Amino acid sequence: MAFQQGLSGLNSASRNLDVIGHNIANANTVGMKTSRAEFAELYASSVNAAGGSNKGIGVTVATVSQLFTQGNITVTGNDLDLAINGNGFFEVTQPNGTLAYTRAGMFKLDPDGNIINQQGGQLMGYPTDAAGNRLSFDSQPLTLPTGAPIPARQTGNIMAEFNLDARAPIASSVTPPTPITTYGTSIVAYDPQGMEVPVGLAFSKTANNTWEVYTSVNGGAPTAFVPPLELNFNADGSIDPASITPLPTITLASPNDPAVTFPVTLDLRNASQFGTSFAIHNLDQDGYYPGEFVSLTIDETGVVTGSYSNGETRAAGQVALVNFRNTQGLSPSSGGNWTATFASGEPVRGEPGSGNFGGIRAGALEDSNVDLTGELVNMMTAQRAYQANAQTIKTQDQVLSTLLNMR
Known part of the structure; x- marks a missing residue:
């Protein structure tokens, strides 16, 4: 039985080292949330056996959870770098049309004026009027008229x-x-x-x-x-x-x-x-001549405002934030994205800075929340656990060898 217990310990310790290694590898990944292997003990019990007769048969990794604590915010000076100071996720429409959610706010403009991330996903937002007043909570891709000038306006x-x-x-x-x-x-x-x-x-x-x-x-x-x-x-x-x-x-x-x-x-x-x-x-x-897109700004409430060569400014929408009743139910995927599952529930939409939603910090990024020092200590602990379980198997092998060599 000790072989099975030791083997389960080796597997669990190896899985734990994989999780720790993943955390260390992403210590500098923007918006990354640290993972933690959570263990559960295993017992074997016979039919109708009393509770005290249950026998431990090892350990298993019950789940790998993520810790959605706030990462440090680093100022970059890039207007399209966005950090969420508080709760919430950015919503992006991936190139295949599916929705994903992320804390990595490294965005840029494509040739069509869409605000996209590194994977080509379009940042979603709420429609607003030209003054920046939100019109609805129906999210849509945020787009700036970079290809053509905004039309002239007749003086009234x-x-x-x-x-x-x-x-x-x-x-x-x-x-x-x-x-x-x-x-x-x-x-x-x-x-x-x-x-x-x-x-x-x-x-x-x-x-x-x-x-x-x-x-x-x-x-x-x-x-x-x-x-x-x-x-x-x-x-x-x-x-x-x-x-x-x-x-x-x-x-x-x-x-x-x-x-x-x-x-x-x-x-x-x-x-x-x-x-x-x-x-x-x-x-x-109140009139103006046509104007070319010059630059944009994003305020703490997520309102995206474009500045044009004719001196006018015009809101292009408001960055959408979503949250979930059970963030642990989100399924992580590559590129710093998560996808919604039945366990996470449907996304709850809100505007930055309202309710329990965090504010938007433009020109900044949220760092990984990995504690590198803590992870190195965890790695040494996991290594010792691996060695201890290997010693369990070695000891059981010596016991069996002694039994087999009895005369």
């Missing part, structure tokens, strides 16, 4: 925040009259094709606390609104909302085809009239 609104000098005389009361262009500014709007349309704004004081607005397009002379648009100011210098309700609109024409016109709302609600010099505090519009 011009916002101007400025102060008109309350000390200015009424334009017609001085000789010569104050030129219309004395108090003015300009901004560039964009037509549907992204072509520039210069727009000028000018203001002429027509009465105390009253200014008339003029506009010009494409370098033309300032012209008055029809009927005239007058800004009326209150005694405290704030604008009278009634004078700009509803908000006025101007009609712009495309430089490419003057027949193509489009309306633009003029937002002057932040205008003021104080006894200080004329000044433009803010001037903005």
Whole structure:
């Protein structure tokens, strides 16, 4: 019987050394989780035998479990290196179409703008609007428009925040009259094709606390609104909302085809009239010309934002994180991936940084959680166990040899 016990010990110790060797070999593998051989004793019992008569017949490796503890996070500076600080797994669609889950966040862009890992698996994410607000938890491959520029956007609104000098005389009361262009500014709007349309704004004081607005397009002379648009100011210098309700609109024409016109709302609600010099505090519009992809950033909530050559930024989605009720039920596979099984349960989806899901750290990677010093000690212990079981077999052989040599 000692032969069988020793042989089971040798097999188990050898299996343990295999597990320890695998851990040591992957001490520098990003996202790797250390494994541990868990042993169980074996007993033989006869039918209807009392519990005390059971005889031990050796040991077996009951399972090889993985320890999903947090690894150290190392800063790399690469924008597409991602680390999860806390619970969760990245979800990737492998080239064969199956889903896999990983903690290894070494991603890159392919020629089509897909975010992929080293095995070609596509990083999955949640759809968002351009501002980065999540639309649903239906995961889909994250893609950036790297191959073609983002289309132009037609200007629909011009916002101007400025102060008109309350000390200015009424334009017609001085000789010569104050030129219309004395108090003015300009901004560039964009037509549907992204072509520039210069727009000028000018203001002429027509009465105390009253200014008339003029506009010009494409370098033309300032012209008055029809009927005239007058800004009326209150005694405290704030604008009278009634004078700009509803908000006025101007009609712009495309430089490419003057027949193509489009309306633009003029937002002057932040205008003021104080006894200080004329000044433009803010001037903005919501159009832009086409832009090429330049770079991307990923924040702690996993929102992927692309930056473009026209100065615009646009969210391309949010990195999806998943978790499992039983992570020990996941089946490990090559490339630092795990696959879901019946034991692990279905993936539970969430967004980074919410609930029990960890946050995303861009420009960093999660190191292996292998304790190299501990593994070397475990290896020596396993080696001693192997030697001890071999000695058991050797001793049993000597006993049998003694019996066989009896006269």
